Amino acid sequence: MLLNRDDWYETSRDLDWTFSYVDPNEVFPASWSGAGDVPADAWQDWEEPFRVSYRDYVRIQREKEGGVKAVGNALSRAGVFEKLDPAHLASAHLHLGGTCMVEQMAITMQSRFCRFAPTPKWRNLGVFGMLDETRHAQLDLRFAHELLKVDPRFDWTLKAFHTNEWGIRAVKAFFDDIMLNADCVEAALAVSLTVEHGFTNMQFVALAADAMAAGDINWSNLLSSIQTDEARHAQQGFPTLAVLMEHDPERAQQAIDVAFWRSTRLFQTLTGPAMDYYTPLEQRKMSFKEFMLEWIVNHHERILEDYGLKKPWYWDDFLRSLETAHHSMHLGMWWYRPTLFFKPNAGVSPAEREWLREKYPTWERDFGYIWDQIIANVQAGDVPATLPETLPVLCNVTHLPIGGACAPHELAEHKSEYKGKVYRFDSHISKWCFDVDPERYADHPTVVDRFLAGDIQPMDLPGALAWMGITPDVMGDDVYDYAWAREYVNA
Amino acid sequence: MTIIELESDAALDVDHVGPVIRAGRLAECVIDAVAADNPDRDVVVVDRDDYVRIHTRGRCRLTRESLERALGEAFQLEALEIEMPSFKGRLRTRTDEFLWYLTTSDGEA
Amino acid sequence: MALFPVTGRYIGDHIPHLVAADTDDTMDELAAMVARHSVGKKVPVPPGGPVYDVYIGGRRIDPGVTLGALGLSPMAWVDVVPRGAEAP
Ligand SMILES: [Fe+2]
Ligand SMILES: [Fe+2]
Numbered sequence: 001m002l003l004n005r006d007d008w009y010e011t012s013r014d015l016d017w018t019f020s021y022v023d024p025n026e027v028f029p030a031s032w033s034g035a036g037d038v039p040a041d042a043w044q045d046w047e048e049p050f051r052v053s054y055r056d057y058v059r060i061q062r063e064k065e066g067g068v069k070a071v072g073n074a075l076s077r078a079g080v081f082e083k084l085d086p087a088h089l090a091s092a093h094l095h096l097g098g099t100c101m102v103e104q105m106a107i108t109m110q111s112r113f114c115r116f117a118p119t120p121k122w123r124n125l126g127v128f129g130m131l132d133e134t135r136h137a138q139l140d141l142r143f144a145h146e147l148l149k150v151d152p153r154f155d156w157t158l159k160a161f162h163t164n165e166w167g168i169r170a171v172k173a174f175f176d177d178i179m180l181n182a183d184c185v186e187a188a189l190a191v192s193l194t195v196e197h198g199f200t201n202m203q204f205v206a207l208a209a210d211a212m213a214a215g216d217i218n219w220s221n222l223l224s225s226i227q228t229d230e231a232r233h234a235q236q237g238f239p240t241l242a243v244l245m246e247h248d249p250e251r252a253q254q255a256i257d258v259a260f261w262r263s264t265r266l267f268q269t270l271t272g273p274a275m276d277y278y279t280p281l282e283q284r285k286m287s288f289k290e291f292m293l294e295w296i297v298n299h300h301e302r303i304l305e306d307y308g309l310k311k312p313w314y315w316d317d318f319l320r321s322l323e324t325a326h327h328s329m330h331l332g333m334w335w336y337r338p339t340l341f342f343k344p345n346a347g348v349s350p351a352e353r354e355w356l357r358e359k360y361p362t363w364e365r366d367f368g369y370i371w372d373q374i375i376a377n378v379q380a381g382d383v384p385a386t387l388p389e390t391l392p393v394l395c396n397v398t399h400l401p402i403g404g405a406c407a408p409h410e411l412a413e414h415k416s417e418y419k420g421k422v423y424r425f426d427s428h429i430s431k432w433c434f435d436v437d438p439e440r441y442a443d444h445p446t447v448v449d450r451f452l453a454g455d456i457q458p459m460d461l462p463g464a465l466a467w468m469g470i471t472p473d474v475m476g477d478d479v480y481d482y483a484w485a486r487e488y489v490n491a
Numbered sequence: 492m493t494i495i496e497l498e499s500d501a502a503l504d505v506d507h508v509g510p511v512i513r514a515g516r517l518a519e520c521v522i523d524a525v526a527a528d529n530p531d532r533d534v535v536v537v538d539r540d541d542y543v544r545i546h547t548r549g550r551c552r553l554t555r556e557s558l559e560r561a562l563g564e565a566f567q568l569e570a571l572e573i574e575m576p577s578f579k580g581r582l583r584t585r586t587d588e589f590l591w592y593l594t595t596s597d598g599e600a
Numbered sequence: 601m602a603l604f605p606v607t608g609r610y611i612g613d614h615i616p617h618l619v620a621a622d623t624d625d626t627m628d629e630l631a632a633m634v635a636r637h638s639v640g641k642k643v644p645v646p647p648g649g650p651v652y653d654v655y656i657g658g659r660r661i662d663p664g665v666t667l668g669a670l671g672l673s674p675m676a677w678v679d680v681v682p683r684g685a686e687a688p
Contacts, residue, residue, distance in 0.1 A: 004586045005586050006585050006586050049581060049582040049583060049584070050582055050584055051584045051585075056567075056569045060569060060570055060572055060573060063570070063573055064573050067573070201576075201577050204576065205511070205542055205576050205577050208541060208542075208576075209539055209540060209541035209542060212540070213540065213541070220541065224513055224541070224542070224576040225576075227576035227577060228572055228573060228574070228575055228576050230576075231572075231575060231576055231577045231578060232572055235582065238581065285539060285540070294503065298503050298505050299577075299579050302505045302506070302579075302593070303579070303580065303581065303593075306581060306593045306594055328614050328615075331614060332614070332615055335642075367614070369612070369643065369644070370612075370613075370614060370642045370643065373640070373641065373642055373644060374642070377640075377641070385640065385641050386641070388637075389636070389637060390617050390618050390619065390637055391617070391618040392615050392616070392618065393607045393616050393617070393618055393675070401615050402607070402615060402616055403609075403613075403614050403615030403616060404614075404615065408612060408613065408614040411609065411614065411615075411616070413607075413677040415677075422673055422675065424607070424675070448618055451618070452605055452618075452674070459620075
């Protein structure tokens with residue numbers, strides 16, 4: 001009789017042996033494993049929630065792959081892409097440019113788990129994680145490659161991370177740090193738990209639901225298929241958290257509080273505008289705030305609490321930022337549209353504005369007057385007055401514009417001095433992230449720091465656009481050519 | 492035990508746990524199987540068109556036996572992953588049973 | 601005379617801007633440079649016309665004072681409000 005997996009599983013993953021001619025600390029240096037002060041035998045309690053065997057993995061992944069391919073083939077024959085709303089396309093451009101190479105970086109992170117994780121059970125799972133992330137990067141590239149012939153912006157799936165575009169640099173600043181530069185334990189807390197168990201659901205499940213409603217079945221299917229891998233390999237984080245809660249809970253709490261805020265800021269930039277402005281009004285499922293409450297507050301945070309973690313100390317400010325921050329980011333991104341590699345929708349036609357007011361009671365007070373001024377200028381035929389003439393100022397932690405984390409009336413200066421230099425932040429929370437670990441951020445100049453250092457020549461906006469790699473064929477502009485502004489009568 | 496279909500925008504109880512399945516036949520069968528496997532609990536279903544939350548409070552069992560009965564064919568629980576982009580709760584997977592749970596819920600007992 | 605960049609925030613705009621000022625600029629000149637990126641673009645022209653006050657660290661600075669006389673560090677945060685409006 002065939003053994004069932006439960007009978008042989010524990011033996012199959014027990015791949016450790018006793019080192020006889022080399023010091024274990026040399027095989028698993030703490031700088032890579034991140035084991036820190038956790039005693040070596042504590043890792044024996046590490047027990048994966050989601051079991052995986054190689055035989056099942058291959059069979060299941062093959063089936064997933066067949067499903068994605070079948071949907072893709074059927075839809076490219078049906079010419080579905082050509083029928084999509086152009087505003088929705090910005091979500092796909094932004095997603096692929098902003099995350100394809102993060103998937104590629106995740107391969108390196110998972111392979112670090114394979115080699116250096118402090119228990120053989122985790123090293124074993126890292127193998128599957130590594131194969132998963134290889135799949136994600138390749139799926140994105142294949143998807144984008146097929147669309148290149150109809151839309152050159154899909155080239156940025158591969159290209160974006162090889163440019164200095166400011167938003168991409170913000171994404172890179174975070175993932176360089178937590179994926180490429182982090183030891184296994186820190187990566188588990190910041191990536192497996194915070195990003196993969198928490199925030200990627202916003203993009204890969206919730207936004208995928210919007211994309212499905214918008215008729216982008218192929219992309220939506222790709223996203224949720226990728227997330228079926230994420231949901232599984234994110235589970236590597238929980239047994240690691242359990243060990244840390246036993247032996248070094250302060251470290252777990254701080255690492256997660258930092259990663260949670262940095263993720264919040266990035267997804268307010270990536271998912272917020274995509275849900276509340278780029279998704280056509282009729283197809284919006286819920287608002288970004290409502291999805292955040294579902295996926296981050298009720299879903300993600302509840303599980304962390306079950307392990308004994310406290311909510312981040314800035315929880316009330318986090319909730320408050322859900323009302324404002326992504327609206328400010330969206331307004332800034334639209335204003336700086338020549339610095340984008342996609343065409344953003346302003347998303348403030350009279351009907352869309354009605355929806356925003358209903359979903360966000362303070363939207364009109366916080367941002368309405370700014371859009372009114374923009375609308376008046378468009379109606380007066382003065383589009384140049386709706387375009388930037390200088391750079392914003394960027395946060396030294398998130399690399400995102402200062403002002404993008406709150407409403408205008410909440411905007412205040414946040415700064416720290418470190419080794420004789422002044423660093424500026426988009427919020428008191430980003431300032432706290434810096435203050436608890438300044439070395440992590442101090443040597444990473446923002447685009448504005450580079451500009452001031454004279455790295456960007458000529459020192460003007462065209463010079464900055466050239467430095468960022470923005471070319472005329474992809475440069476952003478209002479996707480509907482301001483038709484939404486002309487819908488206002490006597491504005 | 493009842494199956495309660497929540498309005499799409501209804502607030503979820505934070506202590507509800509269980510799988511999130513892509514809309515389709517498998518999701519329907521998982522609802523029936525979860526109902527059979529958790530006779531002492533209400534099954535809360537939140538249908539968001541593209542994905543479906545199938546949750547019970549504090550603790551949610553899904554057995555191969557119930558799912559196979561609902562599907563009317565053999566099914567390995569590992570393959571649930573193909574249609575499961577997310578799930579809520581701590582998880583324990585065995586050949587014949589997946590279990591989602593919280594250790595700090597009053598609905599856990 | 602030397603280039604002196606500041607973080608210029610016009611009250612009501614949602615972001616401050618990088619403003620390439622000069623140490624010889626008076627507060628009136630600096631205010632106009634900051635306002636240029638916001639007034640009539642993202643906030644309405646103030647009823648009293650394009651005349652402004654500069655606040656630094658919550659203190660109103662005399663309109664004739666030059667930027668270089670203030671001993672600030674580069675990228676200092678500068679608030680600009682319509683003349684006579686309340687302190688930010
Ligand atoms: Fe991935
Ligand atoms: Fe991942």
